Amino acid sequence: MVLEELRDRLNESGYKNWLKAGRCLLILQQRLHPFINNQMRAFHGDLLNQNPLLRRQCGTSCRPRGNKSGALTGLCKVCSEWGKVILRHHRQPDATVNWDNCSPPSWSHDHWELAKAYMPRGQVKVKGADKCDASALLNLINYCDHFRSIDTKLVREMLRVDWSICVSGLDRMDAADLDVLESDSASQWETSADSISQWEAEVLRERLEELLHDAETQDTEQLTRLGDFLQANRDLAELFSAELQAISSLKARE
Numbered sequence: 001m002v003l004e005e006l007r008d009r010l011n012e013s014g015y016k017n018w019l020k021a022g023r024c025l026l027i028l029q030q031r032l033h034p035f036i037n038n039q040m041r042a043f044h045g046d047l048l049n050q051n052p053l054l055r056r057q058c059g060t061s062c063r064p065r066g067n068k069s070g071a072l073t074g075l076c077k078v079c080s081e082w083g084k085v086i087l088r089h090h091r092q093p094d095a096t097v098n099w100d101n102c103s104p105p106s107w108s109h110d111h112w113e114l115a116k117a118y119m120p121r122g123q124v125k126v127k128g129a130d131k132c133d134a135s136a137l138l139n140l141i142n143y144c145d146h147f148r149s150i151d152t153k154l155v156r157e158m159l160r161v162d163w164s165i166c167v168s169g170l171d172r173m174d175a176a177d178l179d180v181l182e183s184d185s186a187s188q189w190e191t192s193a194d195s196i197s198q199w200e201a202e203v204l205r206e207r208l209e210e211l212l213h214d215a216e217t218q219d220t221e222q223l224t225r226l227g228d229f230l231q232a233n234r235d236l237a238e239l240f241s242a243e244l245q246a247i248s249s250l251k252a253r254e
């Protein structure tokens with residue numbers, strides 16, 4: 001029965017494409033984590049080696065305060081220097097820099113506090129690459145000029161996937177190429193319906209997390225639509241019963 005419900009969902013091309021795109025983003029995220037973490041650690045180390053002032057500790061527990069032009073104000077000598085260095089390595093220093101993401105006293109000893117200056121809002125509590133979504137990591141690559149020296153072919157190699165899905169027993173084969181992906185890779189995946197079902201659950205769980213628990217991305221309208229979809233699919237309604245309860249509670253409070 002579960003297999004039949006899954007098959008019905010995969011027969012809907014819009015849903016299937018959404019699922020594939022979601023899965024690819026999760027894979028991208030998982031592969032980017034160690035790569036970006038290592039790069040940022042190296043970048044942080046280079047900055048410390050080049051500028052002895054950056055190795056000193058903040059003595060006044062500075063907090064990030066930007067003025068209208070986006071420049072940092074009211075910081076100690078060490079944190080001010082960090083602010084200047086961060087802007088010097090920003091590809092678009094005139095754009096909004098989300099200083100609120102950062103804890104300046106940590107810049108001298110935590111490479112991830114440095115990374116967060118190049119990311120979208122909402123990263124205050126994020127302590128490492130493995131807690132970031134793909135979008136935040138791609139922003140970092142885009143804005144931090146340390147990644148200028150990285151061969152972009154490396155990033156594309158992460159991305160190159162030729163995706164084939166075979167739901168065994170259902171005589172259903174789909175070899176799809178996503179617009180955003182190059183499909184000339186030799187890697188090819190044949191997966192069982194069980195695996196696809198697990199991927200589906202992973203993608204849906206990620207989306208529910210974003211919509212339910214992240215204040216930046218919470219969207220009641222989309223939550224309602226997703227909740228209706230889960231309710232209409234018995235297997236998913238069972239799997240995500242706690243999340244459906246949370247959606248009901250959220251709507252009841254409105």
Ligand SMILES: [Zn+2]
Pocket residue numbers: 058059060061062075076077078079080104105
């Ligand atoms: Zn300071």
